[in-house]
Amino acid sequence: MAETTILSIVDVTKRFGGLFAVNDLSLDIHEGEAVGLMGPNGAGKTTLISVISGQYKPEIGAVIFQGHDISGLPPHRICRLGIARTYQIPHPFINLTTRQNIAVAAMYGKGIGKTAAAAEADKILDIVELTDKKDVRAKDLEALTLKRLELARALATDPKLLLIDEVAAGLTEVEIPNFLNILKRIRSMNITYIMIEHVLKVMLEAVDRVTVIDYGIKIAEGTPQEVMEDEKVIKAYLG
Amino acid sequence: MKVNPHRFKEFIVIAVVVAVLAVLPVLGLPRTWLLYIFLFFIYLALANMWNLLSGYCGLISLCQPAFIGLGGYTLVIFTWNGLPLYMGILGGAIVAAIFTMLISSAVFRLRGIYFAIGTLVVPEALRVVFFIWRPVGEQIHGKGAGYMIKGLNDVSMTHIYWLAIFIGIVSIVIMRLTLSSKMGMGLAAIRDNDSAASSSGINIFKLKLFAFVISAFITAIAGSIFYMFQGYIAPESGFSMKWTMTMILATVIGGISTEEGPIIGTVIIVFLHFLLARYAGISLIIQGILLIIIMLLAPQGIMGFARKTKIYQSLLRLTAGDSI
Numbered sequence: 152m153a154e155t156t157i158l159s160i161v162d163v164t165k166r167f168g169g170l171f172a173v174n175d176l177s178l179d180i181h182e183g184e185a186v187g188l189m190g191p192n193g194a195g196k197t198t199l200i201s202v203i204s205g206q207y208k209p210e211i212g213a214v215i216f217q218g219h220d221i222s223g224l225p226p227h228r229i230c231r232l233g234i235a236r237t238y239q240i241p242h243p244f245i246n247l248t249t250r251q252n253i254a255v256a257a258m259y260g261k262g263i264g265k266t267a268a269a270a271e272a273d274k275i276l277d278i279v280e281l282t283d284k285k286d287v288r289a290k291d292l293e294a295l296t297l298k299r300l301e302l303a304r305a306l307a308t309d310p311k312l313l314l315i316d317e318v319a320a321g322l323t324e325v326e327i328p329n330f331l332n333i334l335k336r337i338r339s340m341n342i343t344y345i346m347i348e349h350v351l352k353v354m355l356e357a358v359d360r361v362t363v364i365d366y367g368i369k370i371a372e373g374t375p376q377e378v379m380e381d382e383k384v385i386k387a388y389l390g
Numbered sequence: 391m392k393v394n395p396h397r398f399k400e401f402i403v404i405a406v407v408v409a410v411l412a413v414l415p416v417l418g419l420p421r422t423w424l425l426y427i428f429l430f431f432i433y434l435a436l437a438n439m440w441n442l443l444s445g446y447c448g449l450i451s452l453c454q455p456a457f458i459g460l461g462g463y464t465l466v467i468f469t470w471n472g473l474p475l476y477m478g479i480l481g482g483a484i485v486a487a488i489f490t491m492l493i494s495s496a497v498f499r500l501r502g503i504y505f506a507i508g509t510l511v512v513p514e515a516l517r518v519v520f521f522i523w524r525p526v527g528e529q530i531h532g533k534g535a536g537y538m539i540k541g542l543n544d545v546s547m548t549h550i551y552w553l554a555i556f557i558g559i560v561s562i563v564i565m566r567l568t569l570s571s572k573m574g575m576g577l578a579a580i581r582d583n584d585s586a587a588s589s590s591g592i593n594i595f596k597l598k599l600f601a602f603v604i605s606a607f608i609t610a611i612a613g614s615i616f617y618m619f620q621g622y623i624a625p626e627s628g629f630s631m632k633w634t635m636t637m638i639l640a641t642v643i644g645g646i647s648t649e650e651g652p653i654i655g656t657v658i659i660v661f662l663h664f665l666l667a668r669y670a671g672i673s674l675i676i677q678g679i680l681l682i683i684i685m686l687l688a689p690q691g692i693m694g695f696a697r698k699t700k701i702y703q704s705l706l707r708l709t710a711g712d713s714i
């Protein structure tokens with residue numbers, strides 16, 4: 152099977168002052184893949200996502216999406232090219248309702264009008280199972296619902312590549328299967344995703360392979376099982 | 391398109407009020423009364439356009455007098471060259487819009503209070519330019535003397551009064567259309583969370599610039615109409631901070647970030663001007679004190695206060711319903 156590369160991260164470095172948050176990192180993602188990103192706190196996972204989605208510009212290296220160098224493009228351009236992200240700490244539009252939050256992302260992310268966006272929002276509400284909360288303002292939503300809203304807003308922009316930053320964190324044992332179902336739905340929509348996750352059960356079930364980083368450097372790669380048994384990974388996590 | 395019955399009622403009420411106000415001069419109402427109604431609609435347009443920027447885009451603009459002055463001076467340049475008044479008004483609006491695009495890349499780099507300060511110097515700079523530069527007519531000593539606006543001979547006061555009503559109503563319609571459109575949703579998203587907005591595909595710069603251009607365009611027209619009424623413009627008045635004071639007072643007293651706020655606030659401001667007409671010297675002080683009292687008692691202005699009351703809430707429930 153010939154695999155097409157949807158995203159290439161090529162020797163990317165992003166520093167904050169003297170700190171190398173992402174350090175000469177390279178990673179290829181194939182179309183249709185689900186890739187996990189792991190690493191201890193402060194490893195640089197969120198920073199990598201922010202570099203891909205345009206919040207940060209890589210100081211060295213390049214991000215190639217579907218053959219085009221997108222490094223340095225503004226976030227809204229990258230979104231319209233087909234990369235959407237969620238935020239680890241939810242970033243809702245607090246004065247808008249759940250449905251409006253999703254609709255506005257559809258309007259601008261897909262470049263459609265208000266009526267079409269409202270219909271699109273209803274579809275997404277269904278996918279992430281938020282229909283019962285559709286008219287609640289985001290400022291009145293509880294933390295876990297806000298995480299799902301992050302996912303919904305990202306999906307509304309009709310991405311080819313979705314970057315998910317710890318959406319499952321805080322879910323209880325009972326809620327996890329439900330979240331895995333949502334991820335399955337996303338995969339069946341032909342969306343490639345990169346997912347940062349600490350919840351092992353989710354990692355084991357929802358990704359094809361895992362990349363582990365520490366101090367901004369890739370320290371291991373492989374299937375979830377392989378990676379969990381890797382000595383370097385165990386050491387990084389135990390400190 | 392579905393017609394909302396409440397919107398329709400609202401439309402009828404506004405249409406009747408406007409019609410009554412429009413025929414007043416024909417009925418021979420005293421000129422001072424007409425003056426206050428004229429001022430109401432000019433100030434209303436200015437306050438609405440300031441509210442669009444400050445209340446809905448987070449752009450605390452202090453450069454609105456730049457657009458007023460540019461509108462007035464463009465009108466002068468056009469009419470002195472024998473061009474029709476209406477072309478002058480439109481020309482002023484276009485000049486103000488282009489000027490906005492020119493300064494936007496500089497001032498949009500500034501955020502919050504820095505944006506306010508950055509824009510504050512703009513009308514001041516233009517005031518100096520028009521003090522030194524005489525774009526038309528002969529150089530006269532004692533530079534900075536203002537200009538008469540030509541071509542006003544066959545324009546009646548009633549005519550200018552109608553123009554003011556027109557621009558006031560247009561400003562209300564523009565607010566309504568902008569805020570209920572895709573653009574209004576985009577602006578609401580930017581206000582709530584700009585990083586999420588841009589990663590959802592919203593071009594923040596473009597949307598804010600668009601609002602800034604609309605604001606400049608309408609503000610310039612309102613300014614031109616005001617100076618048609620005055621018949622004379624000078625740099626000190628055209629680019630004066632007093633304009634900014636008036637629009638801020640009207641918007642904040644009425645309720646910033648609300649559509650009705652500037653309307654209510656402008657009524658109050660014009661009424662104050664009427665009460666304080668004989669005390670021009672202390673008028674601004676009294677308005678300032680009023681502003682402080684309002685901000686202490688009802689920081690969201692009269693509309694913000696009213697929205698919390700039960701009656702308004704139930705009214706809102708009755709009229710809500712056609713948005714997403």
Ligand SMILES: Nc1ncnc2c1ncn2[C@@H]1O[C@H](COP(=O)(O)OP(=O)(O)OP(=O)(O)O)[C@@H](O)[C@H]1O
Pocket residue numbers: 167170172190191192193194195196197198199239
């Ligand atoms: N805006 C910033 N300014 C300065 N330093 C930053 C900034 N953002 C992140 N860092 C630092 O960069 C490093 C990587 O942070 P990042 O948020 O990418 O880690 P992470 O792997 O997502 O961690 P976590 O699991 O806690 O979410 C950390 O040391 C962090 O303190």
Ligand SMILES: [Mg+2]
Pocket residue numbers: 196197198239
């Ligand atoms: Mg993180």
